[in-house]
Amino acid sequence: MLEKVKAKLKEYDQEHLLKYYDELSDGEKKALLEEIEATDFDVLNSLKNALHAPKRGVITPIESMELPEIKEKEAAFRAKGLEAIKKGEVAAVLLAGGMGTRLGSDDPKGMYNIGLTKEVYIFQRLIENLMDVVNEAGVFVPLYIMTSDKNNDKTVKFMKEKNYFGYNPDYIHFFKQEMAPASDYEGHILLEGKGKLATSPNGNAGWYVSMHKAGLSAQAIADGVKWINIFAVDNVLQRIADPVFVGAVIEGNFVSGAKVVRKVARDEKVGAMCLEDGRPSIVEYYEMTDELMDAKNEKGDPAYNFGVILNYLFSIDELERIREGNLPLHVVEKKIPYIDENGNFVSPTEPNGYKFEQLVLDMIYEMKNCLPFEVVREFEFAPIKNKTGIDSVESARELCKKNGIEL
Numbered sequence: 001m002l003e004k005v006k007a008k009l010k011e012y013d014q015e016h017l018l019k020y021y022d023e024l025s026d027g028e029k030k031a032l033l034e035e036i037e038a039t040d041f042d043v044l045n046s047l048k049n050a051l052h053a054p055k056r057g058v059i060t061p062i063e064s065m066e067l068p069e070i071k072e073k074e075a076a077f078r079a080k081g082l083e084a085i086k087k088g089e090v091a092a093v094l095l096a097g098g099m100g101t102r103l104g105s106d107d108p109k110g111m112y113n114i115g116l117t118k119e120v121y122i123f124q125r126l127i128e129n130l131m132d133v134v135n136e137a138g139v140f141v142p143l144y145i146m147t148s149d150k151n152n153d154k155t156v157k158f159m160k161e162k163n164y165f166g167y168n169p170d171y172i173h174f175f176k177q178e179m180a181p182a183s184d185y186e187g188h189i190l191l192e193g194k195g196k197l198a199t200s201p202n203g204n205a206g207w208y209v210s211m212h213k214a215g216l217s218a219q220a221i222a223d224g225v226k227w228i229n230i231f232a233v234d235n236v237l238q239r240i241a242d243p244v245f246v247g248a249v250i251e252g253n254f255v256s257g258a259k260v261v262r263k264v265a266r267d268e269k270v271g272a273m274c275l276e277d278g279r280p281s282i283v284e285y286y287e288m289t290d291e292l293m294d295a296k297n298e299k300g301d302p303a304y305n306f307g308v309i310l311n312y313l314f315s316i317d318e319l320e321r322i323r324e325g326n327l328p329l330h331v332v333e334k335k336i337p338y339i340d341e342n343g344n345f346v347s348p349t350e351p352n353g354y355k356f357e358q359l360v361l362d363m364i365y366e367m368k369n370c371l372p373f374e375v376v377r378e379f380e381f382a383p384i385k386n387k388t389g390i391d392s393v394e395s396a397r398e399l400c401k402k403n404g405i406e407l
C-alpha cells in the first residue's frame with residue numbers, strides 16, 4: 001500500500017504528505033495511507049482552471065416576483081403550498097456542514113446561543129420557525145440536516161440533548177457531506193496533523209449527492225417528497241417550507257425558486273439573480289461591473305436588484321436529473337490550520353490557502369427555470385456570519401427584536 005500511495009503522491013506532486021510518516025504509530029500510518037488513497041486529488045486541477053477561469057456567459061435580467069404581486073395572490077399561493085405540505089410533498093434540508101470560521105466558535109454554528117435573558121440557540125430559532133408551518137399545516141415537515149465530519153457528532157448530540165427543540169424526531173434525519181483537501185497557495189495539500197490531511201467540507205452544493213449516498217433521497221422519493229427547500233443555518237429569521245413560496249413556485253410551473261431580497265445598495269455584497277445565456281443564474285457581487293449595476297430592466301428598475309439569501313426550493317425530479325453531472329469546484333481563500341515544516345501546529349489569523357467548494361449557484365444554473373421570489377428583508381433575513389458588525393450576532397439580535405422574538 002505504501003508504494004501505491006507514494007506513486008499517487010508523486011503523480012500529484014504531494015510527496016511532502018509523508019514527511020512525518022516514520023514518526024507515526026502503526027495505526028496512524030495505516031489511517032494516513034488510507035486517507036491519501038481515498039482523497040480525490042483531482043480537485044487541485046481546479047486551481048489551474050481557476051487561473052484560466054472560463055468567461056461567464058451573457059448576463060441578462062431575470063424577472064422576479066415582487067411583493068405587490070405576491071400580496072395580491074398570497075391566499076391562493078398559501079392554499080396551494082399548504083396542500084403540498086399536507087400531502088408530505090415538501091421536505092427541508094438544513095445546510096449545517098459549514099465551518100463558521102468567521103464566527104470563531106469551535107462548536108457547530110447552530111449551537112451558538114444568541115439569547116440575552118434566556119438560551120436561544122440558532123438551531124432552536126430555525127425549529128421554532130418551522131414549527132409555525134407545522135402548526136399551520138397540521139403535519140410535520142421532514143427535516144434533513146446536513147453536517148460534516150467536523151461537526152456531525154456534536155450536532156447530533158446537541159439536538160438529542162435539547163430534545164430536538166420540540167420537533168418530532170421521527171421527521172429529522174442527519175447526513176454528512178463530503179470533504180475535500182485544502183492546500184497552500186502553491187497547491188500543496190496541507191497537513192492538519194502529522195498523520196492527517198487538512199480537509200474541509202466541500203461547499204454548499206454537494207448536499208443532494210451526499211443525501212443520495214446516505215440513501216435519504218431514495219427514502220424521500222419513496223415517501224412522496226416532490227420539493228426540497230434548502231436553507232442556511234445562519235439566518236435566524238429563516239422562513240422554512242414557507243407555504244406562500246412553495247405555492248408560487250408550483251402555481252407558476254417552475255422547477256425551482258429562490259427567495260430574494262431587494263438590494264439596499266447597487267454594490268451590496270450579495271449575489272443577484274440573473275439569466276446567463278438564457279439560463280437562471282447568479283451574478284456574484286464581485287462580478288458586478290458598473291454597467292451591470294446601472295442596467296435597467298423592461299420596467300425601468302435596476303436590472304440586478306434582487307439578492308439571494310440561500311433559501312431555495314428545488315423539484316426533486318430536477319435534482320435527480322442533475323445528480324450525476326459534475327458541478328464545478330470553486331477555489332476559495334480561507335484560514336486553514338496546519339502543521340508547519342517544523343511539525344508545529346499553526347492556527348492562522350489570516351487566510352493562508354485554498355479550499356475547494358461546490359456552490360449552490362451552479363445548481364441553479366442547471367435548473368430549467370427558477371422563480372426569484374421577493375421577501376421582506378427585515379422579516380426574513382438576519383444572517384449571522386460575524387461576531388460583531390455587519391451580518392453579526394448583534395445585527396441579528398436587533399432584527400429578532402423587531403420581529404417580536406424574545407431573546
Ligand code: UTP
Nearest residue numbers: 095096097098099100101102201203204232233
Ligand atoms: P458560508 O458560506 O457562510 O460558510 O455558509 P461557513 O463555512 O458557514 O462560514 P465561514 O465562511 O467559514 O465563516 C453558508 C451556509 O452553507 C453551509 C453553512 O453551514 C451555511 O449554512 N455550508 C457551507 C455547508 O453546509 N457546507 C459547506 O461546505 C459550506
